[in-house]
Each structure stands twice: as structure tokens, then as C-alpha cells.
Amino acid sequence: MLISRKAEFCLLEQLLPQGPDHPFASTMLDHFHKLNTPLRSVLQYPLLSDQVKRFSVRGFPSARIWDLWEAWSSDEFLSNSERLSLDVIEPFDEWEEFILFGRHYFILHALSCNNDAPVLPRSSNILFTKQNTEADISVTKYDVPILKRRFGDASILTSSTGCRYAVSFMGLGAGGREESCDVYALDGEKEPPILPSTGPASRMCHTLTDLGEYGVLLTGGRCSPANALSDCWLLEKGSACTWKQTHRLPIPLYRHSAIRIRNTNLALVAGGKSGATTQSGDFYVFHALKGWLKCNVEGDDPPAVFGAALFENPAANNGNSVHTGLLTGGIGLHGKLNTIIYRWHLVLSDSPIMQIMQCESGMDPFGLLSTFGARIVNTTSHTMICGGVGGSAESLGRSIVALRPLRMTSPTRYSIEALTASVRKCVVPFMIGSSTLSLDDALIVLGGGATCFSMGTFWETGSYLIKILDKNMRQVEGALVKRAIDRIEFVGSRRVVGTSLGRAAHFEDNSMHPGPSKVSRISITTTAQFDNVLKQGVPVIIEGAEIGSCVQSWTPSCVVERVGFDTKVTIHDCLDNTETMDFISKNFRYATERFGVVLERAAAGEKVYLRALSRDQPTHQPANIEQDFPELAMDFCLPETLSYVRDHLFSSVLRVSGRVNMWLHYDVMANLYVQISGRKRMILFPPEDVNRLAFAPGASSSSFDVFSELKLPRTGGTHPHEAILEPGDILYLPPFWPHTATPLTDLGIAVNAFFRNLHSGYAEGRDIYGNRDIAAYEKGRRDVARIGKYFQAVPPDARRFYLKRLAEELDLTT
Numbered sequence: 001m002l003i004s005r006k007a008e009f010c011l012l013e014q015l016l017p018q019g020p021d022h023p024f025a026s027t028m029l030d031h032f033h034k035l036n037t038p039l040r041s042v043l044q045y046p047l048l049s050d051q052v053k054r055f056s057v058r059g060f061p062s063a064r065i066w067d068l069w070e071a072w073s074s075d076e077f078l079s080n081s082e083r084l085s086l087d088v089i090e091p092f093d094e095w096e097e098f099i100l101f102g103r104h105y106f107i108l109h110a111l112s113c114n115n116d117a118p119v120l121p122r123s124s125n126i127l128f129t130k131q132n133t134e135a136d137i138s139v140t141k142y143d144v145p146i147l148k149r150r151f152g153d154a155s156i157l158t159s160s161t162g163c164r165y166a167v168s169f170m171g172l173g174a175g176g177r178e179e180s181c182d183v184y185a186l187d188g189e190k191e192p193p194i195l196p197s198t199g200p201a202s203r204m205c206h207t208l209t210d211l212g213e214y215g216v217l218l219t220g221g222r223c224s225p226a227n228a229l230s231d232c233w234l235l236e237k238g239s240a241c242t243w244k245q246t247h248r249l250p251i252p253l254y255r256h257s258a259i260r261i262r263n264t265n266l267a268l269v270a271g272g273k274s275g276a277t278t279q280s281g282d283f284y285v286f287h288a289l290k291g292w293l294k295c296n297v298e299g300d301d302p303p304a305v306f307g308a309a310l311f312e313n314p315a316a317n318n319g320n321s322v323h324t325g326l327l328t329g330g331i332g333l334h335g336k337l338n339t340i341i342y343r344w345h346l347v348l349s350d351s352p353i354m355q356i357m358q359c360e361s362g363m364d365p366f367g368l369l370s371t372f373g374a375r376i377v378n379t380t381s382h383t384m385i386c387g388g389v390g391g392s393a394e395s396l397g398r399s400i401v402a403l404r405p406l407r408m409t410s411p412t413r414y415s416i417e418a419l420t421a422s423v424r425k426c427v428v429p430f431m432i433g434s435s436t437l438s439l440d441d442a443l444i445v446l447g448g449g450a451t452c453f454s455m456g457t458f459w460e461t462g463s464y465l466i467k468i469l470d471k472n473m474r475q476v477e478g479a480l481v482k483r484a485i486d487r488i489e490f491v492g493s494r495r496v497v498g499t500s501l502g503r504a505a506h507f508e509d510n511s512m513h514p515g516p517s518k519v520s521r522i523s524i525t526t527t528a529q530f531d532n533v534l535k536q537g538v539p540v541i542i543e544g545a546e547i548g549s550c551v552q553s554w555t556p557s558c559v560v561e562r563v564g565f566d567t568k569v570t571i572h573d574c575l576d577n578t579e580t581m582d583f584i585s586k587n588f589r590y591a592t593e594r595f596g597v598v599l600e601r602a603a604a605g606e607k608v609y610l611r612a613l614s615r616d617q618p619t620h621q622p623a624n625i626e627q628d629f630p631e632l633a634m635d636f637c638l639p640e641t642l643s644y645v646r647d648h649l650f651s652s653v654l655r656v657s658g659r660v661n662m663w664l665h666y667d668v669m670a671n672l673y674v675q676i677s678g679r680k681r682m683i684l685f686p687p688e689d690v691n692r693l694a695f696a697p698g699a700s701s702s703s704f705d706v707f708s709e710l711k712l713p714r715t716g717g718t719h720p721h722e723a724i725l726e727p728g729d730i731l732y733l734p735p736f737w738p739h740t741a742t743p744l745t746d747l748g749i750a751v752n753a754f755f756r757n758l759h760s761g762y763a764e765g766r767d768i769y770g771n772r773d774i775a776a777y778e779k780g781r782r783d784v785a786r787i788g789k790y791f792q793a794v795p796p797d798a799r800r801f802y803l804k805r806l807a808e809e810l811d812l813t814t
Helices: 023-034 048-056 068-073 080-089 095-103 500-507 527-536 556-563 595-603 640-647 687-692 775-790 796-813
Strands: 008-014 062-067 105-111 137-143 153-158 164-169 180-185 207-210 216-219 232-236 242-246 257-260 267-270 283-287 291-294 296-299 309-312 322-328 342-347 353-358 375-378 383-386 400-405 414-418 435-439 442-446 449-451 457-459 462-468 489-495 520-522 540-542 568-574 588-594 608-611 649-657 662-665 670-677 680-684 721-725 730-733 739-743 748-755
Touching (some): 023 457, 048 062, 062 068, 068 105, 095 105, 153 216, 164 435, 164 442, 180 442, 216 267, 267 309, 375 435, 383 435, 383 442, 527 640, 568 595, 588 595, 595 608, 640 748
Parallel strands (some): 296 353
Antiparallel strands (some): 008 105, 062 105, 153 164, 180 489, 257 267, 267 283, 309 322, 342 353, 375 383, 383 400, 400 414, 442 462, 568 608, 649 748
16 A cells, blocks of 8 residues: 555544453443444554554554553643643542543554654553462452442451451442441351441541451541541441541541551551642551651652552561551652652651652562552462552553562562463452452452443442462461351441431440330320320320220231232331341332231241332322221221321321331321230430431431440430330320331231321422421522532631531521
8 A cells, every 4th residue: 555655644542451341441332332333443453552553564654652541641742730730620539530541542643754753662461471470369259239339448347256247338339429338248147246327427538447456447538529538437346336436637638548557556548639639748657545646757758649559568577666568659749650669667656757768660660569549458478459550551450469578577679470360261350449358368359340431330249259379379487277268248238327426426425324215105085185295296105095996806817808818018028137127228128919928927927017008009199098908997096086187197007017127217297106916116216316316318217226226335315215015005206206116026017197297398299108308408408418519629627617607607597
């Protein structure tokens, strides 16, 4: 083919640096396929070297090529000031996604005439070949399609029986920041320690550091890129774990690096971001009693980086006061990857000294340590660098690098072994935003994923068990061999709501909890007496009221005969190990079942619950027992003294329960709970306790397990009331009183009558359960969201100052 002497190409196209099966690549290819514009040339020329050859064989002696990440990092395209100015325009923290995007696109400039710019040689995805090792790994994936979580962190907790669990806390989910944790069983048992339902507020890009007997330290994190957090928490271990707030960071931090200092209960934190455009170059040591100790840095001055890899030498043994390790990778102030490796030497004291020395340039010839966002875990003899993105095109979320000191005392040289090639035949996790743990020389990888810009989001929904099969890595001399992990089993999710309860547990002595008060029992003979009950606004049990013949006639066989054995109803069907239903984590399933079967299962003590819906229009109309179950309603009535309820009735609900607890919730409407058959225990809290019971903003239900936690310190400061309901009892429940219930018999049957006791203010629109928050609260929450956006770019101290002032103003106007 003849090429004009002046022919010139400037090309922007896609790449497949790790093939079409890489999560970003597959998402990209699927996106263009759905648009009916499939990418064709990328399959023929997937690598940079293929593109250069594409032009050189066609007579272009000059061809220069960069993938977009290289172009971004090159001063030929952008200056440091230009990169820095972009953060001022819009706070940015999607660096992993940005690097992935950049590695999958390229710019090529080719000339048919020679302009003294030679064709740049490109290797075809160089794989690091392991030397002097027989390393191999096996990967097993356990898929949990419902789970989507990234940029959180995880820790290992132990139950009272000694069984181990991996718990992944907070992070980013499909709908935003998560206020929950996922629990995985590692030893087969499925009875994890009791996890607190209150504690730190939701966040992402934080760290969890296991400090042994002191607990698990949660450090910093962020809400938005401009809203960094400085609060820190300790998760106290035991059969019932508790979050306690501890010393705050001297400055807010997220995307920092944190490790436990070996042979101590101290943590070391390095770098991180403190805001949208500010980064930290400091080192801090956390001491549970003394707080955060800032290190005095000597020697070379490393750049302020975030997302770096920080690890301590597992073999150094210079006493408990002297520690050494490496700091590598991360992104600096100007948005470029740090490719310099630093060796650090920490001398512990009340004024710690951090000595820094730059390592020789040839230590990492393949750029395997120049990573961003990798997770660092230790085995008995190696430090494992898992995932992240980096200076090597191989570091796109699926690389595992093993680092081992070559000298066991005062080491200065390391063996760097890339395990990527060994796992190519396995299903390798996509370790972007994943949580990674090490246990028994096995790696546990939970969650992860990336937004591929407008092309879609890839979620890593699996949990992975990666076993290292290498005689050189298995254990160091004298190390104890622990029981091996055979599989990872998802147990469930638990809500963790940031409320004042977590702080109260730290500052208050709640060891002497007085126990719940008894709900008063009264008889009502006049309507005036019930009007007085409504005015007082506290729960009472009305006994001796005339409610018809239902207490005698509603036997299980009679109820089934009247309703019909085969009548279909929708129930909450719970797992065998479920003690308390949780509306937040949905530890039950909605199932359609025959009414007769429901009664049989409940009478046998199974964990089923029926909250009857409207028979004719279950999605549009509130339940009404007279219309839905007329054959039962003929035996039930409310007494004349409660005529106010009949006159303002919203719904009347048939309830049938087995041996399972109802979740904690509050009702917006007042209601009567009429116990017909069986016995039930209810715990109720006054409205002022709502902030201590793990209710998330905008939620009327909570995961707080009252019956498990009632005698524990974290219920201190609350004012529980107890009601024991016998057949024929009527419990008056005022609006906004959080309550929960547990059965005292296998089968319970009740009628629940909801009525409007507010003259106005209820939410407009469909509300078949009668439990939507009032209209003023719904509108107020939208205003709060707008106020929050106004303050996102305000420094944390100023933000707290002015928000407190606004709260005072709001209090004065109401």
C-alpha cells in the first residue's frame, strides 16, 4: 500500500490490556453492543503494541502512542497546575475508575514521514515470571448476588464458641453509603457474636485495624470527597460487641493507610486526603490511652500521598520499640502515581520518630509495588498486595503480589513475586474497593466493583477464598498451624446506625439498668375515661372490655373452618435460626401459603407471621377485618366506650403469629392491639428514646434487637415499658412509641385497629399500612438534604459550628 509522504493519523480508540473478560472491558464491550455499535478493531488490535505494529507495517515509520492514563500522567499533555486545578472545579475521588478507563483507551499519533520520533516499542502485556518459587494459588468463589458493597473494610470476629466470622462494615452500595455490615461464617457455625446496631455513621474509604485485645479500630473515612471525617471508634470484642467512640484524628482523613504495629496494640496511619484538594504527608501512631501521636519525620521527605501501600517487615526483630517497613504507591497532590519506594524506620515513644529513606530505583523493575488502592494483608511469611490499580498495566484490580524480605534481620532487600500468572485459570476476584483479610495463610476477599463511567457499573458480588499453595510461603519456622478455612458462608446483614447511642455507651455508666416499667392495667366504663387516656398519651392495657365471643370461639379449628383451609394469604416465612424478624435486612421471605397450613405451622411453634392485607386490593387499600374476614368479624367488636376508635378507624388487621419476634418499629397512627388467643410480651419505648434505638433517618423500623440487648449497657438511657397481654386484653399504643413483641405461646391471634388521632398533617397519597411519616417530616427531610449540600465544601469545624447554630434556630422557631 502506498502512503503519502504527508499522511498523518491521530487516533483515539479502545484497548483490551487484559482481554475482553476483564470486568471493565466486558462492561465496555457490552455497552457498545447494546448501542448497536460493536467495537471491532479492538478485538483485532487489543494491545498498545498491536496498534503500533498496525501502523508500522503499513509504512508509518513514526508512531507515538499513550494509553490515556499515561497521557494524563505525562507533562507533555498536562502540567501539574492543570491537573491540580481540576479538583477546584469538582471534588473528585473516582481514581480507580479513572485509571481503569485510561488503561482501556489510547491516543496514537502516526506520520508517514520520519520526523526523528521513532516507533515506540511496546511489549505485549509483560507478565512477571516468578523465580525461585513454586508458588501457586487456588481460588474458590461463593456467590451472593444480592450483596453489593465496595470501599468499606472488614475484620475477623470470634463468637463465644471460638468460631470465626468475617464482618464487612459500611462502604458504598448500589443506593449510596451503607449503614450496615455483612457477616460471613468461616468455620461452619452460623451463630455469630451479637453485633451492635448503633455506632459510627455511614461512611466509605475508612480503615479497620485489629488491635488485638483492645478491639478493632475504625479510623476516619468520608461522606463526600469534600466531607472527610475525623471521628474514630473502637469495636470492643466479645460475645456482644460494642462500638465506643475514641480519640479523634488530629485532622480528618480518608484513603489513608493503616496497619497494626507488630507485637503491640498500636496502629500506624500514613497519608490520606483531608478534603477535596488537601492531602496529608504525616504519620500518626494511635495509642488507646494517649490518643494520636504525631511522628517526627527524619531523613528523606516522602510526598503527601493517598491510597498508598503501607506495610511492616514481617521478619524484622529489633525489639518492640523499633519497627521497619515500606511505603509505596499512592497518588500525590498533582494526580500522578508515586513510583518511588520508601523504607521507614519507626522508633516508638511519646514522641515517635519516623526515619524515611528512599529505596534504590531498581528494586521494583516491573512496577508491581506502584499501586493505588490495593489492600495489604500479611501471611506468616509474606506481605500480600491485593488488587488496586497501578503503574503496571497488569495492575488492573486482579493482581496479587507477594513480598518477602530476603534477609531475616535488618532487611533491605525483598523478593517480589507476582501471582497473577498462576491464577489466570481461576475465577479471579475484581479487587477494586474490595475488603481483603488474611487467615491461616488464606486470603478472604469480600465485595468490590467499579463504575465504568456511563457504560455501567460492575459489582463483585462474590466472596472468595484464595489459598496459597507454596511450600516457601506456607509458614515460617515455629509458626503455629491453625485450623484451615474450608468455605465462606454468608450469614446475613445487620444495620449499623450512627446515633447518640454509640456515644452514650462511651460516656455513661449503664451497668445498673433498672429494667422495664410495667404498663398500667385499667378498666374503662365511659367514653370520657378513654378520652383521658388519649390525652395522657401513654400506653395502657384495657382489661375486662366487651369484644364479642371471639376469645371463646376463635379456636384454631374454628378459624380455619370459617376462613377456609385453602384460602391463600401472604406471610412472613422465617429461617429456622431466626429469632427476631428484621425488616431492614429482610431475614425472612414473603410467601403465599394456604391459611390452614399457616395455622398448623404457627400452632406447631414454627417461625411464621401473618399480617393480613386487604383481600380485594392488597396494594391499594388498607386491611379491614369486616371486609376481608367477615366470617370472623361477626364474633369481634370494639366496646362502645372506645367509639372514638370506630369513628376515626383507618384499618383493622388480623394477625396470626408463631414463635418469632416482631421487629422494633413505631406507628404513626395510634392503635389498639387486641389479643384474642395466646399470650404476648411487648416492650415499648417513649418517643424521646427514638435516637437511642438505631432508627435511621426516614425509617420507622430498626434492627435493634431489644430482647437480646435489653439488659446490656447499650440500652442505658432508654425507658422501656413492658406489657404482658392475655386473651381479651386491649393494649392502647400511642403514636410514635417504638415497640416490639415476642410470643409467650406457640400460636397467637390478634386484631390490630389503627385510627387517626391527629386532626391534620398525615402524609398524602397511598399509605395502605398507615405508617408513612407525617407530611411535615417528609418535607423537612428534603430541606435537610438541600442544607447538607450547601455545607459539603465547608471545612468540618466550620460546618459543625454553623449546623449547630441552625439547629438552635430551628428549635427556637418551633
